[in-house]
Amino acid sequence: MATFTNADLRIRLLGPDDGHALIRLGVTDNLFDEDPSVEPSGALAYDAARSFLGDPTVLFWxxxxxxxxxxxxxxxxxxxxxxxxxxxxxxxxxGTHADWRRRGIGRSLLAVMEEWMQGHGVEEVWVPANVYATGFYEKCGFAKDEGEILVKALG
Structure with a gap:
């Protein structure tokens, strides 16, 4: 098991010029899922990745x-x-890469998100968590809401 210190971990907020990083992630994003044996979701075209990362409502670290x-x-x-x-x-x-789980990477990502929230006057974050992830989020201070997340797919 490889070790690291927080000083070794670099967390960065991607922007439109980071399209290639998002494309690389799409080819291997299954390794960040609960079950790494599923197929990766697939890479975006470069223009689509730039557009996604250029959307002012998108934050991607x-x-x-x-x-x-x-x-x-x-x-x-x-x-x-x-x-x-x-x-x-x-x-x-x-997601955390399957080879790097349980080493504080997820908590570090949440800390950077919370720092961004504090700096931008955002006081609340919601997460529609998968069942296997709810324990992690609860350990990080999230609480269950009284509502339910419902989904409807068209097509």
């Missing part, structure tokens, strides 16, 4: 060790229509 991607966190900024904080975050997806 990569965690890297020695140039290798070991984790990622994807959030969407959701503006609020009511009084109070101007926006909240929806944590869309998060």
């Amino acid at each position: 990569l965690a890297e060790l020695g140039g290798e991607t070991v984790g990622f966190l994807h959030c969407c900024i959701q503006r609020r229509r009511t009084a109070g904080p101007w926006a909240e975050l929806l944590l869309m997806e998060m």
Whole structure:
């Protein structure tokens, strides 16, 4: 098991010029899922990756060790229509490479997200977590809400 210190871990917020990093992740993102044997989701075309990362409502962080991607966190900024904080975050997806789990990478990604939130006046983050991930999020201070997440696929 390889070890690292927090000083070795580099977490960066991607922008439109980081399209190639997002493309590389799409080819191996199955290794960041609960079951790495599933097929990767597939890479975006470069223009699509630039457009995604250029969307002002998208926040996408990569965690890297020695140039290798070991984790990622994807959030969407959701503006609020009511009084109070101007926006909240929806944590869309998060993953740690199967070879690097249980070493604090996920917690480090959440800490960077929370630092961004504090710096931008965002006070709340929601996560529609998979059942296998709820324990992790609860250990990181998330609490279950009274609602349910429902999905409807068209087509």
